[in-house]
Amino acid sequence: MSAAGIGALGLLTMLCTAAHQLIVRRDPRRMRSGTLLLLAALLLLALVLALLGRPAPTALLLALWGLSMTGALVLGATVVIGSLVISPRDARPRGRVLSGLGGLALLASPVLVPALAGVGGPVGLVLAGIVGVLAMHLGIAFLIFLGAALPYLRHRPRLGGGGIIVLGSTLHAGRIPPLLRGRLERAAAERERLLALGVDPLLVPSGGKGDEDTPHEAEAMAAHLIDVLGVPADRVRTEIAARTTEENLVLSHRLLDEAGQAGTYLVVTSGYHAFRAALIARELGFGDEVVGGPTGLRHLPTAMLREFVLLLGRRLPWVLAALPVTVAAAVLLVRML
Numbered sequence: 001m002s003a004a005g006i007g008a009l010g011l012l013t014m015l016c017t018a019a020h021q022l023i024v025r026r027d028p029r030r031m032r033s034g035t036l037l038l039l040a041a042l043l044l045l046a047l048v049l050a051l052l053g054r055p056a057p058t059a060l061l062l063a064l065w066g067l068s069m070t071g072a073l074v075l076g077a078t079v080v081i082g083s084l085v086i087s088p089r090d091a092r093p094r095g096r097v098l099s100g101l102g103g104l105a106l107l108a109s110p111v112l113v114p115a116l117a118g119v120g121g122p123v124g125l126v127l128a129g130i131v132g133v134l135a136m137h138l139g140i141a142f143l144i145f146l147g148a149a150l151p152y153l154r155h156r157p158r159l160g161g162g163g164i165i166v167l168g169s170t171l172h173a174g175r176i177p178p179l180l181r182g183r184l185e186r187a188a189a190e191r192e193r194l195l196a197l198g199v200d201p202l203l204v205p206s207g208g209k210g211d212e213d214t215p216h217e218a219e220a221m222a223a224h225l226i227d228v229l230g231v232p233a234d235r236v237r238t239e240i241a242a243r244t245t246e247e248n249l250v251l252s253h254r255l256l257d258e259a260g261q262a263g264t265y266l267v268v269t270s271g272y273h274a275f276r277a278a279l280i281a282r283e284l285g286f287g288d289e290v291v292g293g294p295t296g297l298r299h300l301p302t303a304m305l306r307e308f309v310l311l312l313g314r315r316l317p318w319v320l321a322a323l324p325v326t327v328a329a330a331v332l333l334v335r336m337l
Contacts (some may be wrong), residue, residue: 002198005056009047016040028155029278031292031315038140058098058336064136065333069110071139074146075308076106077279082278082301109135109326132330137323147307149275158189162199163265163287164190164258166225167248167277168207168217176224178272182293184221187268188229190291194266201266203231204255206248216240245273245280253286270295272303276311 020036044065049059080103083096105112109131116128168188169180176184187203194201203225207217218238225231239255242248249267256265262285269277271292278290295303311318 004052009043009056009059011051013040013043013047016043022319024151025283028152029210029282031144031148031240031279031311033148033151034144037147037151038067041082051089054278061329061333064329067143068136068139071141071143071146072106072109072135075138076103076109078107078301079103082305085298086302096200106135106138113190119125129327129330132333133323133327136330137326140326141176141312141319142308145311149304149307150319151269152275152278152290153292155289157266157291161199161265162261163252163261164194164201164203165249165252165256165265165267166203166205167267167269167273168205168209168221168223168242170209171214171217171220174214174220176220178219178321179293179294179299181224181266182295184224184229184293185272186291186293188225188231190266190268191231191235194227200235202235202237202256202259202261204239204252204316206242206252207238208243208293226329245277246284249277249281249286250283266291268293272300274309276307279311279314287325 011055016036016039020033020040022028023033023036039159042060044058045063045066045203048058049062057314079102082098083103086096096246109241111127113132114136115126116131118124164187166183169177169183171177171180184205191201191203205218205221205225207221209217222236222238225236226233237255237259239248243252253265266287267277267281267290269290269292272295274290274292279288281288
């Protein structure tokens with residue numbers, strides 16, 4: 001490859017990296033941060049291949065294939081592990097088997113696509129193209145998701161607002177499960193941080209879904225904050241109507257605003273859910289920052305998959321709009337093979 005082409009790849013890599021850093025510093029609550037990180041990685045890998053003597057188009061296609069298959073393998077492994085460790089009460093056997101088979105198909109895709117293309121003939125090429133497109137598209141989407149969500153876990157809140165919103169989750173027989181306990185402990189720790197800064201925030205545990213035999217999530221959370229974690233009762237306000245993350249944020253904001261607080265607030269949830277909650281807060285027009293409590297390793301694969309699927313749904317028009325690009329890349333790769 002010519003020196004000019006190598007220089008262009010290097011410049012584009014630096015530009016994507018700089019744009020990624022700029023977006024993360026200004027507002028990390030964006031999916032485009034993951035897109036730019038993936039583009040930077042793609043261009044960097046293509047640059048390495050170009051330095052090894054590959055022509056620019058071939059280097060870009062091979063880099064795209066390598067990254068997308070990496071994403072497909074990681075997604076496939078996550079699906080398989082999740083289907084094995086998920087509790088039987090959370091998923092039916094048929095669903096576990098089907099998801100496990102889907103994960104195995106993704107794990108086999110890097111070998112399956114070249115094998116189908118090698119069969120020859122229109123049928124082999126068409127099957128290779130279909131499998132390749134699905135694996136590539138899902139793999140790229142999963143890498144974008146990870147590239148946006150995982151760095152957000154390292155984000156440290158810069159806010160010192162007068163309110164902390166704690167998002168609820170399902171109670172177990174009316175009791176606080178470990179996942180929700182982690183959120184409450186993180187909220188209490190953030191309260192101590194703000195107290196050290198001279199701010200005494202109101203804590204708003206948010207969550208409904210109660211019935212005659214089970215308390216509202218927020219009521220159980222408030223009792224834990226007061227009785228176990230030592231938060232003064234007059235600094236806790238319960239929000240018992242919310243049933244979704246959007247309602248958690250909107251109704252808790254309303255409650256805090258009515259209590260005389262103002263500005264942006266801190267939102268506490270589980271680590272796996274932090275990025276999507278931050279994305280939703282941004283879409284609602286709130287300047288909130290979100291921090292996450294710990295998630296048990298057993299629950300992490302299925303939790304991350306759930307977040308990935310829900311975010312795909314929120315970005316479905318973009319996912320579909322990018323599909324022709326993946327199709328074109330897959331066709332070129334099949335021809336190259």
